Amino acid sequence: MAKHETPMLDQLESGPWPSFVSDIKAEAESRAKNEKGLDYQIPQDCCDDLLGVLELSYKHGRTHWKHGGIVGVFGYGGGVIGRYCDQPEMFPAVAHFHTMRVNQPSGKFYSTKFLGDLLDIWELRGSGLTNMHGSTGDIVFLGTTTPQLEEVFFDLTHKLDTDLGGSGSNLRTPSCCIGQARCEFACYDTQAICHYMTNEYQDELHRPAFPYKFKFKFDGCPNCCVASIARSDISYIGTWRDDIRIDQEAVKAYIGGEIPPNAGAHAGRDWGPFDIHKEVIDICPTGCMRMDGDKLEINTPECTRCMHCINVMPKALRIGNDRGCSILCGAKAPILDGAQMASLLIPFIKVEEPYDELKEKVIEPIWDWWMEEGKNRERLGELIKRQGFQKLLDVTGIKAIPQHVAEPRSNPYIFWKEEEVPGGWKRDINEFRKYHQR
Amino acid sequence: MEKEEVKKIIVETLKKKKGKTKFYLKDYYKMIPDMKARQVKNIVNEMVKEEILEYWSSGSTTLIGLKGAGKAHATEEGE
Ligand code: SF4
Numbered sequence A: 001m002a003k004h005e006t007p008m009l010d011q012l013e014s015g016p017w018p019s020f021v022s023d024i025k026a027e028a029e030s031r032a033k034n035e036k037g038l039d040y041q042i043p044q045d046c047c048d049d050l051l052g053v054l055e056l057s058y059k060h061g062r063t064h065w066k067h068g069g070i071v072g073v074f075g076y077g078g079g080v081i082g083r084y085c086d087q088p089e090m091f092p093a094v095a096h097f098h099t100m101r102v103n104q105p106s107g108k109f110y111s112t113k114f115l116g117d118l119l120d121i122w123e124l125r126g127s128g129l130t131n132m133h134g135s136t137g138d139i140v141f142l143g144t145t146t147p148q149l150e151e152v153f154f155d156l157t158h159k160l161d162t163d164l165g166g167s168g169s170n171l172r173t174p175s176c177c178i179g180q181a182r183c184e185f186a187c188y189d190t191q192a193i194c195h196y197m198t199n200e201y202q203d204e205l206h207r208p209a210f211p212y213k214f215k216f217k218f219d220g221c222p223n224c225c226v227a228s229i230a231r232s233d234i235s236y237i238g239t240w241r242d243d244i245r246i247d248q249e250a251v252k253a254y255i256g257g258e259i260p261p262n263a264g265a266h267a268g269r270d271w272g273p274f275d276i277h278k279e280v281i282d283i284c285p286t287g288c289m290r291m292d293g294d295k296l297e298i299n300t301p302e303c304t305r306c307m308h309c310i311n312v313m314p315k316a317l318r319i320g321n322d323r324g325c326s327i328l329c330g331a332k333a334p335i336l337d338g339a340q341m342a343s344l345l346i347p348f349i350k351v352e353e354p355y356d357e358l359k360e361k362v363i364e365p366i367w368d369w370w371m372e373e374g375k376n377r378e379r380l381g382e383l384i385k386r387q388g389f390q391k392l393l394d395v396t397g398i399k400a401i402p403q404h405v406a407e408p409r410s411n412p413y414i415f416w417k418e419e420e421v422p423g424g425w426k427r428d429i430n431e432f433r434k435y436h437q438r
Numbered sequence B: 001m002e003k004e005e006v007k008k009i010i011v012e013t014l015k016k017k018k019g020k021t022k023f024y025l026k027d028y029y030k031m032i033p034d035m036k037a038r039q040v041k042n043i044v045n046e047m048v049k050e051e052i053l054e055y056w057s058s059g060s061t062t063l064i065g066l067k068g069a070g071k072a073h074a075t076e077e078g079e
C-alpha cells in the first residue's frame, strides 16, 4: 500500500511515455523491500514522502520546497543545493532533501560498473533517485540529508575518482558532445578539451567568484549535440576551413537509391525516392551547391558549414581536413532578459593542447571584464548586450571583422575610434573649404 | 592593504548590516574598493575555508554571509 494517496500523480502515468512517477514508485517499492539488506542512511520511505509532497504541490498549485540553503562540503561553494520541505510534519522523510551534482564523464561515457558504483553510493546514502542528466550535463543525485553530504563526497572522490559539479555563481561543469570517440563529424577532440578545462579551472568550478553562472560547452561540429550555441556563455563549435570532401561515386549511389539518405534515420516511412535537388542542393542555406552533370560541386567560400548536406549524405560528404573550432559568446536561457543565442567572436581557431591562446586571449580576459562589470545575476550575454559587442572585442583585443555582423545595419556596434582614423576627428577647415562650399 | 586588515573590515561591515545577512560577492568588492576584485574574491573564499563566512546557494546563484548569521534556509531569496 502506498503511504500517500496520489490520484493526480497516478494520472501522469497514463500516457504513452515513460513516467517519472512510475520511476519514483519503483524506487519506493525497492526501498520498502530492501532485498540487498542495506543499512539505509536516510529515511527508507523518502520516495513515498516525495510522491506525497509532489501530490500536495499539484493540489495547491504551489511548490512546497524552500528556496536554497547553506549546505555544502568543506571548501566547496557549489555542487550541493540545499532543499528543505516546508511541510516537514506531513513529510518527515523529505524534510531535508538536498540535491548533489556530480561531474559527468566527458561525453557521458560510462561503464556499467561505474554506473553501478554510483548507485551503490546513492542507494545507501541518498534517495536512490537520480536525474541523468541535468541541463548542464551533471549527474544529479536527488535527495539526501546534510550528514550524508561529506560521506557521499568522500566516496565519489576516493572510490570513483570523480568530483562534484558546479552550481551557484561558479563555472558550471563543462560539458561536451561524444566527439571523436564515436562521431566522424567531430572537428576536434571535445572530450580532451572538456576534461582539460575542468581540471584547469577547478577553483572557478568550486569556489564562487562570478556574478552568476558561467558555462562552457564543447560541440565537435555545428550539429551542436550539447546545444552549446544556445546554452553556454562560451561555446566551442567544431568547424573547418577547407573543402568538404566529396566522394562522387557515393553521391551517385545516393542519387541511385543504393544508400539510404540520413543514414536511414527517416526509413520508418516511405518518403519516395531520394531527390538530391529537393533534399539537399535547393535547401543549402547559402545556395553554394550545384550539379555539373553527375558531379556534385560545392563553392567552399560560400559554404557556412551548416552540416545539412553532410547529415543527409554522410557516406558521400565529409568534413574538411583543416579543422578547428569557432568560438561564440553569450548564449543563455531567460532570466534577467529573454533567451539569447551566442554571437560569433572567433570564426576559426586551432584546438590544440595546452590551449594557451584560448585561455589567455579569450577566457580569462572575458572573465576579468565580467567579474568587474557584470551586475549580480547578469550573464555574459546580458553584459554584452548592455555594454556592446564592441566592448567584448576591446577586452579580448580582437579586431572587428565582417563575420561579427549578423547582417548589414542590424547590429551596428562597430564604431571607429579617433585613434583608428587617419587625422583623427579634427580637420583643417580651410583645407575642407577648398573642396566644399558653405 | 594587509590581508588580515581586509578580513577585519569585511567582518565589521557585515556585523553592522541590519536585516540582510547574506550578500553577493560584488557587495564584498564594494567593501574594499581599493583592491582588485580577484584579490577580494580570494580572501572571501579563504574566509569561507576558515569558517568565518559561509556560502548560501539557491542552486543558481551564490550569496555569502557570516557563518551562523540569519536562517540556514531562507524561504525566499533575501528573506
Ligand atoms: S556535435 Fe557534431 S561531432 Fe559532436 S556528436 Fe554531435 S554530430 Fe558528432
Ligand code: SF4
Pocket (backbone or CB within 6 Å): A283, A284, A285, A286, A287, A288, A289, A298, A302, A303, A304, A305, A306, A307, A308, A309, A310
Ligand atoms: S554544409 Fe550547408 S552551407 Fe555548406 S554546402 Fe552543405 S548545405 Fe550548403
